[in-house]
Amino acid sequence: MIMDNKYTSLNEMQQKAVFHTEGPVLILAGAGSGKTRVLTHRIAYLIEEKNIKPWNILAITFTNKAAKEMKERVDKLVGDDADKIWVSTFHSTCVRILRMHIDKIGYEKNFIIYDTLDQKALMKECLKKLNISDKVITEKAALSMISSAKDELKSPKDYEKEAQDDFKKLKIAKVYKLYQKRLMSNNALDFDDIIVKTVELFRTRVDVLEQFQDRFKYLMVDEYQDTNTAQYQFVRLLASKRKNLCVVGDDDQSIYKFRGANIRNILDFEKDFKEAYVIKLEENYRCTKCILEAANKVIRNNVTRKDKTLWTGNEQGQLINIYNAQNENDEARFIADEIIEKTLNQGEEYRNFALLYRTNAQSRALEETLMRKNIPYRLFGGTPFYQRREIKDTLAYIRAILLPSEDLSIKRIINVPRRGIGATTVDKVEQYAAMYELDFFDVLQEADEIPQLGRSAKKLKEFANFISILKLEMGTMKLVDFVEHVLKQSGYYEYMRKEFADDLDNRLENIGEFISKVAIYEEAADEPTLEGLLEEISLVAAIDNYEEGANVVSLMTLHSAKGLEFPIVFMSGVEEGIFPSYMTIVSEDEADMQEERRLCYVGITRAQRNLYLTYAKSRMVHGRTQYARPSRFLEEIPGECIAQAANNMQPINARSFVTSSPTENSTFSKRFLDTKVQMPTPKNIVLTYGVGDVVKHKKFGAGVVKQINPAGADFEITVTFTRVGEKKLMSQFAGLQKIE
DSSP: OOOOHHHHTSOHHHHHHHHOOSSOEEEEEOTTSOHHHHHHHHHHHHHHTSOOOGGGEEEEESSHHHHHHHHHHHHHHHGGGGGGSEEEEHHHHHHHHHHHHGGGGTOOTTOEEOOHHHHHHHHHHHHHHTTOOTTTOOHHHHHHHHHHHHHTTOOHHHHHHHHTTOHHHHHHHHHHHHHHHHHHHTTEEOTTHHHHHHHHHHHHOHHHHHHHHHHOSEEEESSGGGOOHHHHHHHHHHHTTTOOEEEEEOGGGOOOGGGTOOTHHHHTHHHHSTTOEEEEEOBOSSSOHHHHHHHHHHHTTOSSSOOOOOBOSSOOOOOBEEEEESSHHHHHHHHHHHHHHHHHHSOOOGGGEEEEESSGGGHHHHHHHHHHTTOOEEETTSOOGGGSHHHHHHHHHHHHHHOTTOHHHHHHHTTSSOOSOOHHHHHHHHHHHHHTTOOHHHHHHTGGGOGGGGGGHHHHHHHHHHHHHHHHHGGGSOHHHHHHHHHHHTTHHHHHHHHTGGGHHHHHHHHHHHHHHHHHHHHHOSSOOHHHHHHHHHHHHOOOOOOTTOSOEEEEEHHHHTTOOEEEEEEOOOBTBBTTBHHHHHHTOHHHHHHHHHHHHHHHTTEEEEEEEEEESEEEETTEEEEOOBOHHHHTSBGGGBOOOBTTBOOSOHHHHOOSSOOTTOBGGGGTGGGSOOOOOOTTOOOSOOTTOEEEETTTEEEEEEEEEEETTEEEEEEEETTTEEEEEEHHHHOOEEOO
16 A cells, blocks of 8 residues: 555554554553544545545544644645534534434523533522522532532432432432523533533434434544543444444543543443454653653552553653752742753753642742742643632731721622622722712721611621721731631631632642741741731732743643643652642542552653652641651652752752662662651650651541651650541550551
8 A cells, every 4th residue: 555645654553543444443642642643644544545524523622722733733634624524522512413403302402501600600599499508508519519420420310319318418419400400491501411411312312323323433532531421421322333433542641530530431441342453652752761761660550550661762861850858948949940040051941841730839939939030930720829819818808907998908808708798788888988088997897877888787897896806916926827817717717618619628728828928928037027928928929911822931730731741840849748649648549549640640741851850858838847758659760760969959868869870670769768857756755657657546547647746755746637637646645557
């Protein structure tokens, strides 16, 4: 066969993936192996060489951006025929199908799609009708649980059966039933329904299913490892007649379990399709040999995976740099200094750098340091730290206490948490203040003497008194304690638990990071004051607008980084309790730990030329210094991949980090033994665990050791337990056992 030049440019395995067009095909595409190139060439081959009509091909991606990129590439390969191919996301594909046939399952074809605000408003009505207080279930929590049920194709009836004697789940089942009834009466679908209703249509109307099975004779699905149960069933139904299904994915990059992704979909593909042809794309075009070797060694520690080993024809490249910082500020300083050195002396551009981290809260120290050192940056896929809602609320409380005449801050928090002071009441206060040329807060203080304010006067007066009392308490305690006091007294913590149920951990981490900022400021300032704190924050909180493609450093979470690549990557906070996360450690769930390791693999393989992994000996968490140890993932990187100390970079220490002649088995762990934090030891007590270790208590269960402090002739051990939260225990009576 004489091949078109476009196919000769593909490597051997890529060609196999393109040319094997009949029957089920599983393409295991490792990181940086050119999977999009394979998919687009496969479409071109079907049209040009197999004479398949363009409208008989369906290619499904996960994002509009990916769909657009694929369309553009296909257009270059096949020209005008590209317009006749369905290349779209799961949701766009399903909407097109439902527009044609949704009337067959009881809806009208002119259905509307509810966005998040619409869903929340409808859910509020449902909870009200069922007399369910938002103190029991918030709109956000209910919608989150219903969304998870829909991902698994569980109907309200299914959900109710599973609930059994679970009081909260039974409540949700009732809400779910009413919510779906109201959606249908409004001829509306929410985002999850788009796929759920398409599956329902295919299952109940075989004639419709057969119509699309005959229409789409060749089906291709990208990022198959990220599919949930509903998406999996949609694909399986559509492909069940001809079985010309080609799925592309990488089980080693399955990192979206929290969004409903089911890794079993890709792992069990050969069970679902017995005659499946499996192709492994293992040649990586992105990374150096050194970076790839580290990634391979880390991911091999996962048991639940398809066996594959990435290789590359690229150069060996520079060794991986691991930096042991004193704390998070030293970590951020090191990263910023490396960027400055490489841009000034090595000609690198800012756009070549990416700073990756496990949680959003970690961006605070990095953002502040980059701002101070005049390094332009872009926060990708997230909100700048000081622009996050919970941080702006906290700052508004501080400003309101410090300067009650500052109306904007008072108005922001007057009904946060809810105090029964609505927008109408606020308008009345504003009108009265304007009429008599008074400050907004002055009116609140005199509210009980203003008839126009009616029954709201009492609530307004109580709020004013609350702020006034906090102002009096302001100088009676340390700043860090005062901020904690304000958040507790205002009820803000409880408010977050209700308002942000589906994102509570991240929000609490951000608040904890802000309190750490207060503690750091208080330690450094000669005369710490709230005014000084706000002034320091204002110097780093103003983020300039950025343009797409601007020459700036990219900051993002590891989850946001998937699908991207950068010449130089810094992964920060690579320590136990952060990465892997604390919740993963205490859960003792091997599946969760394997997902964390996959996330580490994704992070490593974002780097093209240079990779830095940084961790801190201690880190300020919620205003308190906590000691940490390096992540277990660092121990899995072979020693020959790790750089020796160079220039201004001082790894752990020369004796523990650098070996004169590393062998194949020399690993990070062997060189890390001297780096653990040495605690003062009371006489005759030997602890078998340290900070960061997972321990078990007879009564409280599993937890992580947060702090160890000498307490006379004993140690006081601070442990955060999964079930009961933080406890302080004396080592001689605690009976803690380390879990290996």
